[in-house]
Amino acid sequence: MGTLLSVSELERFYEIxxxxxxxxxxxxxxxxxxxxxxxxxxxxxxxxxSGSGKSTxxxxxxxxEPADRGDVTFMGxxxxxxxxxxxxxxxxxxxIIFQDPYSSLNPRKRVARIISEPxxxxxxxxxxxxxxxxxxxxxxxxxxxxxxxxxxxxxMSGGQRQRIAIARALSTRPRFLIADEPxxxxxxxxxxxxxxxxxxxxxxxxxxxxxxxxxxxxxxxISDHVMVMYRGxxxxxxxxxxxxxxxxxxxxxxxxxRESNGDAPSAEPVLExxxxxxxxxxxxxxERNKHCQTExxxxxxxxxxxxxxxxYAP
Amino acid sequence: MEDNRxxxxxxxxxxxxxxxxPVKAVQNVTFGIGRGEAFGLVGESGCGKTMTALSIMRLxxxxxxxxxxxxxxxxxxxxxxxxxxxxxxxxxxxxxIFQEPLTSxxxxxxxxxxxxxxxxxxxxxxxxxxxxxxxxxxxxVGLDHPDKRYFxxxxxLSGGQRQRVLIAIAxxCNPSMIIADEPTTALDVTIEDQILRLLxxxxxxxDMSLLFxxxxxxxxKRIANRVGVMYTGRMVEQSAVEGFFREPLHPYSRxxxxxxxxxTSGTKRLNAIPxxxxxxxxxxxxxxxxxxxxxxxxxxxxxEPMMTEAKEERWVRCFLYQN
Numbered sequence: 001m002g003t004l005l006s007v008s009e010l011e012r013f014y015e016i017x018x019x020x021x022x023x024x025x026x027x028x029x030x031x032x033x034x035x036x037x038x039x040x041x042x043x044x045x046x047x048x049x050s051g052s053g054k055s056t057x058x059x060x061x062x063x064x065e066p067a068d069r070g071d072v073t074f075m076g077x078x079x080x081x082x083x084x085x086x087x088x089x090x091x092x093x094x095x096i097i098f099q100d101p102y103s104s105l106n107p108r109k110r111v112a113r114i115i116s117e118p119x120x121x122x123x124x125x126x127x128x129x130x131x132x133x134x135x136x137x138x139x140x141x142x143x144x145x146x147x148x149x150x151x152x153x154x155x156m157s158g159g160q161r162q163r164i165a166i167a168r169a170l171s172t173r174p175r176f177l178i179a180d181e182p183x184x185x186x187x188x189x190x191x192x193x194x195x196x197x198x199x200x201x202x203x204x205x206x207x208x209x210x211x212x213x214x215x216x217x218x219x220x221x222i223s224d225h226v227m228v229m230y231r232g233x234x235x236x237x238x239x240x241x242x243x244x245x246x247x248x249x250x251x252x253x254x255x256x257x258r259e260s261n262g263d264a265p266s267a268e269p270v271l272e273x274x275x276x277x278x279x280x281x282x283x284x285x286x287e288r289n290k291h292c293q294t295e296x297x298x299x300x301x302x303x304x305x306x307x308x309x310x311x312y313a314p
Numbered sequence: 315m316e317d318n319r320x321x322x323x324x325x326x327x328x329x330x331x332x333x334x335x336p337v338k339a340v341q342n343v344t345f346g347i348g349r350g351e352a353f354g355l356v357g358e359s360g361c362g363k364t365m366t367a368l369s370i371m372r373l374x375x376x377x378x379x380x381x382x383x384x385x386x387x388x389x390x391x392x393x394x395x396x397x398x399x400x401x402x403x404x405x406x407x408x409x410x411i412f413q414e415p416l417t418s419x420x421x422x423x424x425x426x427x428x429x430x431x432x433x434x435x436x437x438x439x440x441x442x443x444x445x446x447x448x449x450x451x452x453x454x455v456g457l458d459h460p461d462k463r464y465f466x467x468x469x470x471l472s473g474g475q476r477q478r479v480l481i482a483i484a485x486x487c488n489p490s491m492i493i494a495d496e497p498t499t500a501l502d503v504t505i506e507d508q509i510l511r512l513l514x515x516x517x518x519x520x521d522m523s524l525l526f527x528x529x530x531x532x533x534x535k536r537i538a539n540r541v542g543v544m545y546t547g548r549m550v551e552q553s554a555v556e557g558f559f560r561e562p563l564h565p566y567s568r569x570x571x572x573x574x575x576x577x578t579s580g581t582k583r584l585n586a587i588p589x590x591x592x593x594x595x596x597x598x599x600x601x602x603x604x605x606x607x608x609x610x611x612x613x614x615x616x617x618e619p620m621m622t623e624a625k626e627e628r629w630v631r632c633f634l635y636q637n
Contacts, residue, residue, distance in 0.1 A: 049502035157590050187358035188529060192573030192586035199583060214503065221575035221584070254504055 010070035032232035045223030053232040095169030099181035101161035138167040159190035238305030248307035322346040326383030354538030362547040406436040409484030413496040415476035426464030474505035
């Protein structure tokens with residue numbers, strides 16, 4: 001097994017004005033020095049509250065958004081800096097699924113077009129027969145039949161739409177799939193079907209996956225490794241079972257409900273804390289001490305299970 | 315038990331009329347809530363849980379209509395009340411909390427004034443008294459600096475804080491019941507935990523009852539004493555919470571629990587329910603769950619089961635439990 005994706009010191013900052021009339025611009029560190037590796041055919045789950053930078057990270061990796069600094073190595077290539085022509089040839093190796101199947105599918109296109117677009121980009125639009133047969137194959141992958149080819153998105157339920165989104169993402173047989181909250185907008189019973197579908201497809205097609213969700217139980221069920229993010233930084237990372245059974249970081253323990261979080265403020269990016277020295281979690285941490293205010297914890301720990309917390313430094 | 319009843323909904327049906335066929339959003343729903351009790355109503359989208367709540371408050375949107383049923387609340391049938399009397403009940407005797415804290419607050423009014431408004435309307439207090447009580451309430455629901463918060467606008471608060479304001483409005487007139495419709499769905503897990511704890515403590519310190527509507531079974535397990543499961547407008551199971559999570563009776567309830575990693579009996583895969591929820595306008599014959607049911611019998615395709623008491627305090631609408 002080789003390393004498929006390697007992210008190193010990735011940063012993405014936004015400049016915002018606090019109100020429309022503010023003269024001063026302030027910086028929100030959406031992704032702040034994130035590094036990790038993803039092996040072939042492995043699933044890395046990313047959890048964190050809203051505003052923790054999960055989606056921005058995914059968008060930077062998929063080049064939907066430029067990163068400000070850092071490196072992404074995908075299939076051995078310097079992904080963020082390769083010439084656009086080469087990126088185009090690598091693109092089909094990376095599939096993306098978004099949260100909302102209502103807005104991620106073009107309402108004016110039929111399923112056949114929606115699914116074959118990524119294929120068309122690779123094969124060229126002249127290969128009509130090939131595209132159609134591949135589209136049918138992709139539909140069968142996700143448990144839908146040929147009769148769906150001529151449907152429009154509005155004729156389908158949320159679960160069916162999400163299946164179409166999965167079929168589209170996997171139509172090029174990518175080695176890497178980014179799934180950003182793929183089941184969050186679905187009903188419980190449909191959610192379970194889609195999760196099973198992911199597991200089946202992964203077994204059959206063996207791709208690596210970045211699975212973003214705020215639902216910890218689902219992430220635990222589906223992931224090999226888990227990464228916990230807070231305000232753009234990795235708080236803890238390691239094998240899924242280790243993270244959930246013996247969480248190191250106070251934030252992870254809070255998320256998993258092992259520790260009550262008092263009446264702490266929410267995780268929505270609070271500007272005052274941006275760019276300050278010390279741990280980003282300081283203001284909410286039940287175990288903070290004076291060092292936490294000045295020293296920035298580095299991700300460290302025994303083996304592959306590591307946490308960014310001074311209290312757990314080896 | 316009967317004396318202790320605060321609310322009893324009997325044979326409630328709410329239909330949407332006007333199309334080719336009426337859409338039966340709520341059909342023959344019967345349940346009760348005792349004083350101090352927390353009743354959880356679960357189900358997937360479109361199962362009628364929100365319409366049940368809106369029917370209780372007689373706020374069903376047009377062209378919906380309550381076709382049948384009695385809603386006995388504090389010994390009065392709400393169906394017989396005039397609009398004016400009903401307004402005294404809403405907000406006065408029944409507090410309401412909705413899912414979207416941003417859209418249920420008026421964006422151009424100070425949050426304090428929105429609480430005061432309720433107090434002035436229902437309790438007839440003076441503006442000054444209302445302000446004092448409002449500040450007190452803001453503190454009670456856990457907002458810092460309540461005297462300053464009073465003058466803030468909804469956009470200055472985070473989602474969790476807004477939900478706290480809604481809770482303050484809901485409890486402002488000491489209602490005997492609160493209806494909370496997915497109050498934490500838009501919030502992060504950590505904030506959800508805070509809001510649930512706030513609701514728990516409010517109930518614990520009064521004899522307020524709670525009707526909690528959610529699709530999240532974790533929350534039901536945590537907050538409710540009894541649970542009702544709805545599917546396509548019908549109540550399919552009603553049970554005490556402990557028994558329900560130990561042994562769900564209706565095949566749909568079993569399927570719901572199995573769809574969640576924490577409760578599933580599957581290890582490598584979830585035991586998902588096949589198919590999807592049918593549209594209310596195209597309901598299958600017989601038991602509406604029969605096309606998805608693993609225990610389907612001939613009878614289920616043509617006949618509709620009645621709600622029967624399968625075990626003590628446990629009601630289920632399924633032929634498996636009818637001898």
